[in-house]
Amino acid sequence: MDWIHVVLVALVLSNLLALGSSRIGVCIRVVALQGWLLGALTMLVHAEHLTVRLGLLAVANVVVKGAVIPWLLGRAVREAEVRREVEPFVGYTLSLLFGLSALVGFRWLGSRLEVAGPEASRFALPVAFFTIYVGSFLIITRRKAVSQVIGYLVMENGIGVVGVALVGGVTMLVELGMLLDVFVAVFVMGIAICHINREFDHIDADRLNLLKG
Amino acid sequence: MAAAWLNMAIALVLAPLLVGIIQRTKALVAGRTGAPLLQPYHDLAKLLRKGAVYSRTTTWVFRAGPVVGLASVLSALVLLPFGSAPALLSFEGDLVLLAYLLGLMRFFTVVAALDTGSSFEGMGASREVQFAALAEPALFLGLATLARQTGSLSLSGIFASVSGDGWLHAGPALALVAVALGIVFLAENCRIPFDDPATHLELTMIHEVMVLDHGGPDLAFILYGASLKLWILGALLVGLVLPVRTGHAGADNAVTLAGMFALAVGVGLVESMMARLRLLRVPQLLVGAAVLSAFAFVLILG
Numbered sequence: 140m141d142w143i144h145v146v147l148v149a150l151v152l153s154n155l156l157a158l159g160s161s162r163i164g165v166c167i168r169v170v171a172l173q174g175w176l177l178g179a180l181t182m183l184v185h186a187e188h189l190t191v192r193l194g195l196l197a198v199a200n201v202v203v204k205g206a207v208i209p210w211l212l213g214r215a216v217r218e219a220e221v222r223r224e225v226e227p228f229v230g231y232t233l234s235l236l237f238g239l240s241a242l243v244g245f246r247w248l249g250s251r252l253e254v255a256g257p258e259a260s261r262f263a264l265p266v267a268f269f270t271i272y273v274g275s276f277l278i279i280t281r282r283k284a285v286s287q288v289i290g291y292l293v294m295e296n297g298i299g300v301v302g303v304a305l306v307g308g309v310t311m312l313v314e315l316g317m318l319l320d321v322f323v324a325v326f327v328m329g330i331a332i333c334h335i336n337r338e339f340d341h342i343d344a345d346r347l348n349l350l351k352g
Numbered sequence: 353m354a355a356a357w358l359n360m361a362i363a364l365v366l367a368p369l370l371v372g373i374i375q376r377t378k379a380l381v382a383g384r385t386g387a388p389l390l391q392p393y394h395d396l397a398k399l400l401r402k403g404a405v406y407s408r409t410t411t412w413v414f415r416a417g418p419v420v421g422l423a424s425v426l427s428a429l430v431l432l433p434f435g436s437a438p439a440l441l442s443f444e445g446d447l448v449l450l451a452y453l454l455g456l457m458r459f460f461t462v463v464a465a466l467d468t469g470s471s472f473e474g475m476g477a478s479r480e481v482q483f484a485a486l487a488e489p490a491l492f493l494g495l496a497t498l499a500r501q502t503g504s505l506s507l508s509g510i511f512a513s514v515s516g517d518g519w520l521h522a523g524p525a526l527a528l529v530a531v532a533l534g535i536v537f538l539a540e541n542c543r544i545p546f547d548d549p550a551t552h553l554e555l556t557m558i559h560e561v562m563v564l565d566h567g568g569p570d571l572a573f574i575l576y577g578a579s580l581k582l583w584i585l586g587a588l589l590v591g592l593v594l595p596v597r598t599g600h601a602g603a604d605n606a607v608t609l610a611g612m613f614a615l616a617v618g619v620g621l622v623e624s625m626m627a628r629l630r631l632l633r634v635p636q637l638l639v640g641a642a643v644l645s646a647f648a649f650v651l652i653l654g
Binding site: 144238 | 635636644653
């Protein structure tokens with residue numbers, strides 16, 4: 140059994156779940172799951188020559204993306220008292236169909252690209268593209284600020300998959316820097332959500348357009 | 353060939369028992385004793401002894417509905433492989449025929465329901481067709497994935513080549529197809545979470561409302577046809593999930609039969625634990641099943 144393949148399939152399924160679910164709690168859990176999957180992917184891809192550096196990196200990934208950030212988001216959601224995304228710009232069923240067609244497209248693209256990398260990357264590249272696509276789709280089509288933060292995180296995970304599966308070894312400093320960036324970004328967005336919520340009693344980002352003079 | 357005839361006989365005799373097992377499981381989980389396992393057989397016998405009453409507004413279409421329905425599901429049964437034995441009749445592409453024989457059964461149920469002129473039955477017919485249209489892509493993409501994976505276009509060929517090896521080789525894709533087929537199985541047989549077979553609230557039911565005006569032998573035909581349909585779709589699912597090949601035909605059959613009964617118990621448990629979905633959510637779940645099937649197909653293409 141090819142476990143890398145299984146992890147990648149699980150990643151795609153988690154993306155589809157994020158596209159089709161209206162509950163923000165589910166989306167937060169999806170992001171947490173993706174953090175764990177990314178950690179597992181790092182371990183699996185380098186299973187043969189696992190170093191302390193890579194192990195630490197995987198653990199740091201899991202701790203930050205799989206535990207700390209979901210906890211922060213959960214707090215923000217509780218304080219803003221939003222449970223569901225109401226009326227996204229594109230409905231859930233249509234989002235799923237968009238996701239499916241993108242998946243087919245990226246699969247085709249992946250079969251056309253010559254990838255210079257480990258063999259595992261043949262399926263990893265379409266999955267990475269798909270994850271980035273789903274992230275940007277969530278940012279564009281959802282109204283609530285929390286959902287947009289979730290979209291940002293999903294996109295970041297997609298970039299992470301590219302890094303793990305294709306590049307193989309980014310230096311530890313760069314990886315840790317990226318993790319820190321994401322952490323700080325989510326922190327700042329959490330504060331921003333709190334402020335929007337306190338000021339306007341809701342976190343519908345599209346209604347901020349009304350502020351224009 | 354003898355094994356295929358035997359399997360056909362098993363299906364014809366044991367199909368109502370599945371319904372009995374589901375009902376008994378639900379009763380036991382709810383803390384009741386429940387009806388005996390053979391209750392569906394008693395119901396069928398009782399209905400067959402009765403006469404039928406036909407409304408003056410109905411035409412021959414109404415009378416043809418149950419008969420054509422039972423005939424098409426019986427023909428579909430001929431194409432169904434069971435255990436390690438092939439079907440009685442198999443040819444390239446018979447999976448399309450199987451799906452459309454079930455479609456023909458549904459079409460005549462729907463037309464018979466519309467023929468009564470009752471608004472409730474019309475509502476049920478509309479819902480049935482809407483959900484069936486969404487369940488069909490999931491079923492076909494799932495079967496296409498299996499056909500592609502096993503390199504065979506006939507159901508007997510597909511289910512002869514699905515094996516433990518296939519699961520090791522393409523496990524994720526087969527698992528996705530199994531989930532999609534499971535959802536189709538529940539939706540097509542009008543079980544919870546798609547439809548509640550026990551409800552008699554006209555505004556929410558789907559299948560039951562379409563057969564309200566049938567009585568006596570007609571209703572018996574419909575009930576028996578529904579249990580055969582349950583058997584057919586269940587056998588597809590069990591054949592995929594439990595590809596046991598011991599080399600001994602009897603043992604394979606016993607395992608598959610045990611799988612069918614386990615599936616019935618599983619359906620009973622699902623029905624005890626879940627509530628019916630809101631009607632608006634049903635299409636979403638069915639599209640989800642189709643997306644899973646399509647994803648499995650994409651996986652298998654690589």
